[in-house]
Amino acid sequence: MSEAWDAETFLARLRDEGGPRYHDRHPFHVRMHEGRLTPGELRAWVENRYYYQTRIPLKDALILSKAEDPAFRRRWIRRIHEQDGTEDGTGGIADWERLAQGLGVDLRALRSFSRVLPAVRFACDAYVALVRESPLVVAVAASLTELFSPALMAARLAAWERHYPWVDRAALAYFRTRIERAKVDSDEAISFVLAHATTRELQERCVDALVRKAEILWAILDAIERAPREEER
Amino acid sequence: MSEAWDAETFLARLRDEGGPRYHDRHPFHVRMHEGRLTPGELRAWVENRYYYQTRIPLKDALILSKAEDPAFRRRWIRRIHEQDGTEDGTGGIADWERLAQGLGVDLRALRSFSRVLPAVRFACDAYVALVRESPLVVAVAASLTELFSPALMAARLAAWERHYPWVDRAALAYFRTRIERAKVDSDEAISFVLAHATTRELQERCVDALVRKAEILWAILDAIERAPREEER
Numbered sequence: 001m002s003e004a005w006d007a008e009t010f011l012a013r014l015r016d017e018g019g020p021r022y023h024d025r026h027p028f029h030v031r032m033h034e035g036r037l038t039p040g041e042l043r044a045w046v047e048n049r050y051y052y053q054t055r056i057p058l059k060d061a062l063i064l065s066k067a068e069d070p071a072f073r074r075r076w077i078r079r080i081h082e083q084d085g086t087e088d089g090t091g092g093i094a095d096w097e098r099l100a101q102g103l104g105v106d107l108r109a110l111r112s113f114s115r116v117l118p119a120v121r122f123a124c125d126a127y128v129a130l131v132r133e134s135p136l137v138v139a140v141a142a143s144l145t146e147l148f149s150p151a152l153m154a155a156r157l158a159a160w161e162r163h164y165p166w167v168d169r170a171a172l173a174y175f176r177t178r179i180e181r182a183k184v185d186s187d188e189a190i191s192f193v194l195a196h197a198t199t200r201e202l203q204e205r206c207v208d209a210l211v212r213k214a215e216i217l218w219a220i221l222d223a224i225e226r227a228p229r230e231e232e233r
Numbered sequence: 234m235s236e237a238w239d240a241e242t243f244l245a246r247l248r249d250e251g252g253p254r255y256h257d258r259h260p261f262h263v264r265m266h267e268g269r270l271t272p273g274e275l276r277a278w279v280e281n282r283y284y285y286q287t288r289i290p291l292k293d294a295l296i297l298s299k300a301e302d303p304a305f306r307r308r309w310i311r312r313i314h315e316q317d318g319t320e321d322g323t324g325g326i327a328d329w330e331r332l333a334q335g336l337g338v339d340l341r342a343l344r345s346f347s348r349v350l351p352a353v354r355f356a357c358d359a360y361v362a363l364v365r366e367s368p369l370v371v372a373v374a375a376s377l378t379e380l381f382s383p384a385l386m387a388a389r390l391a392a393w394e395r396h397y398p399w400v401d402r403a404a405l406a407y408f409r410t411r412i413e414r415a416k417v418d419s420d421e422a423i424s425f426v427l428a429h430a431t432t433r434e435l436q437e438r439c440v441d442a443l444v445r446k447a448e449i450l451w452a453i454l455d456a457i458e459r460a461p462r463e464e465e466r
Contacts, residue, residue: 057306068287
């Protein structure tokens with residue numbers, strides 16, 4: 001087995017393999033940020049990404065369940081609180097529900113997952129399965145698409161405010177909150193991965209997990225892009 | 234398949250199958266509460282049960298990872314905070330470490346799990362595996378040994394204060410805290426199980442899980458009781 005990469009090389013590998021595969025380059029995202037999505041396309045995106053949002057606390061709980069160190073758990077558990085909130089109507093999932101409602105999506109239909117495309121479900125479930133089946137550091141590495149997400153989230157917020165003025169600005173709270181949170185979260189995750197992936201084998205598994213995660217996000221957009229739209233039927 | 238039991242019958246089944254198997258009747262526990270354990274036996278118990286304590290947040294995280302309802306997760310996550318605390322030195326695991334130190338156990342040796350008996354490790358790991366492999370309501374039902382624990386914890390506190398006066402009373406904080414917490418926790422768990430085990434099949438799986446959990450706690454005491462003691466060597 002080869003020697004472990006030093007921290008700089010390892011971080012560069014993660015960025016070089018993850019960055020070009022990140023879904024900011026997906027044609028659907030490009031069109032979104034150019035203001036060229038129809039309301040129906042935006043709604044489909046929000047309805048399908050909602051399923052992804054609801055998987056996040058489950059995968060973070062799986063990460064907790066692999067962590068022997070109470071200090072790590074005390075830090076990571078914050079992610080579950082941020083997504084679930086402290087009471088009804090708070091937290092990331094509730095923010096996403098307000099985004100959907102701002103686009104005219106019915107809350108009951110959203111929560112029923114009835115508009116979630118099969119391929120989106122498979123991709124999101126594959127993320128949870130990847131985390132479930134990986135050792136802790138590899139599971140954490142899968143979350144490192146966060147390295148690239150603050151820039152995407154900031155661009156998205158600007159693009160939506162400019163191109164989709166019919167969406168209430170208050171509905172965009174999720175994006176605003178995530179810009180800062182993703183930075184904190186990714187700093188925490190990258191520190192942990194650099195410190196704990198101490199063999200070349202583990203480092204390569206971390207890179208593979210990040211690639212797989214990027215493929216999952218990409219596949220979600222592929223499915224949404226190719227699905228027939230209500231307004232096109 | 235038979236009809237589902239009504240709530241009263243189901244609760245009676247849980248109590249009737251779980252109660253007689255609960256480890257308060259184990260000879261080792263009986264001797265503990267009669268003041269007949271040697272310091273070495275008490276230390277062995279505390280060192281081995283520590284491994285159990287450290288598994289609790291992991292199994293609770295697995296329960297979280299199965300729960301689709303954010304409101305349920307917001308309630309259940311409290312258990313992880315109670316065991317892990319809000320910072321170093323707080324929470325149930327830290328309380329257990331102080332108990333061990335009150336008995337003269339070295340903290341580093343405790344945390345290394347080097348004194349954990351193989352059979353104790355297998356039993357505790359079997360609990361985590363039971364939770365991992367069960368549907369949510371069955372996993373929650375496995376925690377229902379809490380129904381019987383406030384009485385045991387109160388008796389234990391009184392017995393230790395009476396029979397083992399050489400153990401600093403401050404070291405017994407874990408037992409004091411758990412008397413109240415176990416009541417709240419078991420009320421919450423039993424409400425969930427009664428509401429969500431809605432078929433006879435699920436109800437029977439819940440009873441089986443509680444029996445299995447009681448067997449696990451019993452097996453831990455069996456292993457500790459049978460192990461050679463330092464002072465006996």
